[in-house]
Amino acid sequence: MANLHRFANPNRFLRFSRVILPWLAGITALLxxxxxYYALFASPADYQQGETVRIMYVHVPAAWISMFxxxxxxxxxxxxxxxxxxxxxxxxxxxxxxxxxFTLITLATGSLWGKPMWGTWWVWDxxxxxxxxxxxxxxxxxxxxxxxxxxxxxxxAAAVLALVGFVNVPIIKFxxxxxxxxxxxxxxxxxxxxxxxxxxxxxLLIMALAFxxxxxxxxxxQIRAELTHRKVRALQLAQASAQ
Amino acid sequence: MGGHAAFIxxxxxxxxxxxxxxxxxxxxxxxxxxxxxxxxxxxxxxxxGRRSPAPDAG
Amino acid sequence: MRPKHRRLYFVLxxxxxxxxxxxxxxxxxxxxxxxxxxPTDLVERPAEPGQRLRLxxxxxxxxxxxxxxxxxxxxxxxxxxxxxxxxxxxxxLFREGQGVVTxxxxxxxxxxxxxxxxxxxxxxxxxxxVADALKASGNWRxxxxxxxxxxxx
Numbered sequence: 457m458a459n460l461h462r463f464a465n466p467n468r469f470l471r472f473s474r475v476i477l478p479w480l481a482g483i484t485a486l487l488x489x490x491x492x493y494y495a496l497f498a499s500p501a502d503y504q505q506g507e508t509v510r511i512m513y514v515h516v517p518a519a520w521i522s523m524f525x526x527x528x529x530x531x532x533x534x535x536x537x538x539x540x541x542x543x544x545x546x547x548x549x550x551x552x553x554x555x556x557x558f559t560l561i562t563l564a565t566g567s568l569w570g571k572p573m574w575g576t577w578w579v580w581d582x583x584x585x586x587x588x589x590x591x592x593x594x595x596x597x598x599x600x601x602x603x604x605x606x607x608x609x610x611x612x613a614a615a616v617l618a619l620v621g622f623v624n625v626p627i628i629k630f631x632x633x634x635x636x637x638x639x640x641x642x643x644x645x646x647x648x649x650x651x652x653x654x655x656x657x658x659x660l661l662i663m664a665l666a667f668x669x670x671x672x673x674x675x676x677x678q679i680r681a682e683l684t685h686r687k688v689r690a691l692q693l694a695q696a697s698a699q
Numbered sequence: 700m701g702g703h704a705a706f707i708x709x710x711x712x713x714x715x716x717x718x719x720x721x722x723x724x725x726x727x728x729x730x731x732x733x734x735x736x737x738x739x740x741x742x743x744x745x746x747x748g749r750r751s752p753a754p755d756a757g
Numbered sequence: 758m759r760p761k762h763r764r765l766y767f768v769l770x771x772x773x774x775x776x777x778x779x780x781x782x783x784x785x786x787x788x789x790x791x792x793x794x795x796p797t798d799l800v801e802r803p804a805e806p807g808q809r810l811r812l813x814x815x816x817x818x819x820x821x822x823x824x825x826x827x828x829x830x831x832x833x834x835x836x837x838x839x840x841x842x843x844x845x846x847x848x849x850l851f852r853e854g855q856g857v858v859t860x861x862x863x864x865x866x867x868x869x870x871x872x873x874x875x876x877x878x879x880x881x882x883x884x885x886x887v888a889d890a891l892k893a894s895g896n897w898r899x900x901x902x903x904x905x906x907x908x909x910x
Contacts, residue, residue: 500884500885500886501884501885502882502883502884502885503883503884503885503887503888503889504850504855504878504888505850505878505882506703507703507704507707508703508706508707509882510707510711511706511707511710511711512882514710514711514714515710518714534768537764537768538761538764538765538768539761553721553724554721557717557718557720557721560717561713561714561717561718564710564713564714564717565710565713565714568706568707568709568710568713569706569710571706572703572706572848572849573848573849573850573876573878574848574850574875574876574877574878575847575848575849575850575851575873575874575875575876576873576875579792579875580792581792582790582792619768619771619772620775622772623775623776623779627779627783634783635790635791635792636791636792636793636794636795636813637792638792638793638858638875638877640877640878640879640880641880642880643880643881643882651879651880651881651882652881652882652883653882653883653884653887655884656882656883656884670718674721674722674725677722677725677726677729678725678728680729681725681728681729681732684729684732684733684735684736685728685732685735687732687736688732688735688736688739691736691739691740692739695739
């Protein structure tokens with residue numbers, strides 16, 4: 457029974473992903489075209505930052521996705537630890553490199569935004585440091601979950617790391633409110649109306665959606681790749697033991 | 700792009716580069732896995748008569 | 758069913774314990790995590806002369822004066838003020854009414870000599886025309902930038 461459950465689910469997932477992937481990819485492409493048009497051409501310069509504000513349209517969505525990706529990874533890890541769902545480990549493992557990529561974008565674009573606006577590439581304030589920690593948590597997860605030839609062996613340790621590291625996510629989110637930092641506070645997710653003019657909020661939200669769909673597309677592809685590699689490995693092992 | 704084009708374009712270019720690189724790496728991994736799988740299946744089922752449906756058909 | 762529940766409670770309990778532990782550690786190191794001090798902090802707990810620290814706040818309206826390559830200005834948190842002097846290149850966003858974070862040393866005469874000045878930008882994003890219109894109509898309520906209250910009379 458447990459074995460049957462093990463095989464049925466990934467195969468159903470593969471069929472599902474084959475149907476949904478073209479849609480995800482299409483919507484992502486469309487969102488990027490519209491989002492980039494608004495971000496680069498159809499939005500005004502900021503009253504203080506001038507054109508440099510356009511970096512916001514990639515920096516902020518990347519930062520959101522780097523936290524969203526970690527939440528996906530932590531959620532999948534908890535599911536793997538508690539319910540031993542066969543896809544959960546694979547999802548956590550697939551989310552890690554993608555999340556690391558988005559965090560890298562966040563750090564690099566933040567640096568390129570900080571230099572002209574703040575006057576520095578980097579400062580060790582609570583917001584920037586906690587995002588750097590997020591990046592290293594992703595790297596740690598990648599290393600742990602891929603440390604062994606057998607992908608299932610490092611999975612439990614990696615899942616524990618993902619859960620422990622999850623405390624960092626609220627710290628990133630609220631660091632700008634809890635401590636004096638150089639980074640400015642949240643503009644969009646605050647109780648009062650967002651502090652962004654609608655003409656700038658529009659490209660930001662469209663780009664955020666584009667990044668979200670891109671993340672989901674990559675995640676599904678990565679899970680499929682992971683499933684394929686596991687199948688290959690299972691067949692190789694079966695062949696080796698048959699000989 | 701004002702006086703700060705030197706920061707805006709690298710930021711956008713870097714973002715595009717990382718996003719594309721992730722896609723390429725993922726697709727490469729998927730393709731190599733699928734290629735290995737089909738190679739294994741070819742060697743696994745010898746030419747004469749197919750005895751049973753492939754185990755992963757279900 | 759039972760081991761499944763046991764693992765669920767184990768994870769939930771672990772996360773709760775970890776969250777509480779982190780909160781305790783963070784509040785214990787609160788001072789260490791502060792990126793800069795405000796003028797009020799410095800008045801309440803004066804720094805020793807020669808101790809490097811960061812001072813942050815708003816550049817008081819009308820306080821910026823240049824003396825060759827040296828810029829003198831006053832940092833305020835609308836409560837206390839500290840006079841600052843700085844020699845060097847200022848970031849683009851440095852202007853009166855704007856937030857800044859400076860790094861340097863307190864002198865014995867109460868003047869803060871900065872070796873670095875970083876501009877802090879706020880969370881408001883507006884096209885220039887909208888900002889101008891808001892200011893013109895008197896609906897500009899950014900609090901901090903409100904210059905009428907803290908300008909030297």
